[in-house]
Amino acid sequence: MSAATAASNLVIEGLNKSYQVNSADVVALQGIDLAIREGEFVSIVGSSGCGKSTLLRIIAGLENGYSGEVRIGGSRIAGPGLDRGMVFQEHRLIPWLTVEQNVAFGLNSLDNGQRDTVVREHLELVGLAAFVKALPHQLSGGMSQRVAIARALVNNPQVLLLDEPFGALDALTRIQMQQEILRIWEVERTTMVLVTHDIDEAIFLGDRVVIMSSRPGTVKKIVPVQLPRPRDRSSYDFVRIRKEIYAEFFAEAEKTFAYAI
Numbered sequence: 001m002s003a004a005t006a007a008s009n010l011v012i013e014g015l016n017k018s019y020q021v022n023s024a025d026v027v028a029l030q031g032i033d034l035a036i037r038e039g040e041f042v043s044i045v046g047s048s049g050c051g052k053s054t055l056l057r058i059i060a061g062l063e064n065g066y067s068g069e070v071r072i073g074g075s076r077i078a079g080p081g082l083d084r085g086m087v088f089q090e091h092r093l094i095p096w097l098t099v100e101q102n103v104a105f106g107l108n109s110l111d112n113g114q115r116d117t118v119v120r121e122h123l124e125l126v127g128l129a130a131f132v133k134a135l136p137h138q139l140s141g142g143m144s145q146r147v148a149i150a151r152a153l154v155n156n157p158q159v160l161l162l163d164e165p166f167g168a169l170d171a172l173t174r175i176q177m178q179q180e181i182l183r184i185w186e187v188e189r190t191t192m193v194l195v196t197h198d199i200d201e202a203i204f205l206g207d208r209v210v211i212m213s214s215r216p217g218t219v220k221k222i223v224p225v226q227l228p229r230p231r232d233r234s235s236y237d238f239v240r241i242r243k244e245i246y247a248e249f250f251a252e253a254e255k256t257f258a259y260a261i
């Protein structure tokens with residue numbers, strides 16, 4: 001085991017995943033190796049269908065039938081667990097439960113008093129203390145995603161998995177939510193793995209940006225982002241990193257196009 005792997009919180013080694021579609025094998029992920037440090041923020045970008053959600057679902061313990069290893073804190077994952085929280089593109093709140101009931105939903109192990117405290121603390125963390133009694137339909141898209149983030153963090157997971165959490169939001173709300181998640185990460189220091197189609201978002205938030213190749217998904221390149229936060233999207237270094245990532249994408253798109261003709 002390398003020193004980097006030993007110090008890592010989330011370790012993925014030789015991960016392969018195929019699906020059977022119409023009796024043919026579709027290779028979704030091939031030979032994924034990735035070691036993520038405790039408290040690190042890693043962004044993952046890649047074209048549609050390259051296996052980003054599959055990778056997050058495997059880490060979350062929601063997929064079986066893969067080869068390779070995924071370890072958290074040194075232990076091999078075996079199904080879903082409270083050490084991992086997940087936020088999806090759509091908020092997946094339960095419509096007939098209030099905001100606080102939605103956040104409390106996964107918290108069974110505490111007595112009622114502790115439950116209320118923990119739930120309120122997390123709703124304060126995402127700036128929704130005034131909306132504890134609201135129902136999901138009374139919230140905006142950005143507010144609903146904040147509730148989903150609070151729900152994912154309420155069990156103090158070691159790792160928060162974010163699968164295009166801001167994909168359905170308008171551009172301005174999206175930028176606000178990026179600032180919010182940054183603030184939450186700075187307070188909680190949870191290890192974060194963010195899948196996004198938005199390259200600026202990936203650079204704005206990540207300590208590293210993992211670029212995946214098109215199907216079968218492999219780790220094509222990892223770009224470190226060693227810029228102070230909060231990051232200035234128009235700074236020379238930010239633009240330089242954006243160009244580097246776009247260049248990888250264009251190279252990949254040309255390859256896909258060449259295969260198609």
Ligand SMILES: Nc1ncnc2c1ncn2[C@@H]1O[C@H](COP(=O)(O)OP(=O)(O)OP(=O)(O)O)[C@@H](O)[C@H]1O
Binds near residue numbers: 021048049
């Ligand atoms: N349950 C499934 N059954 C069969 N094939 C699947 C299943 N889930 C994903 N796949 C296939 O695996 C590949 C990767 O899918 P995945 O959803 O992980 O991609 P993605 O990178 O998240 O795409 P997007 O950016 O569009 O969300 C695709 O070819 C998809 O068709």
Ligand SMILES: [Mg+2]
Binds near residue numbers: 054
């Ligand atoms: Mg996806």
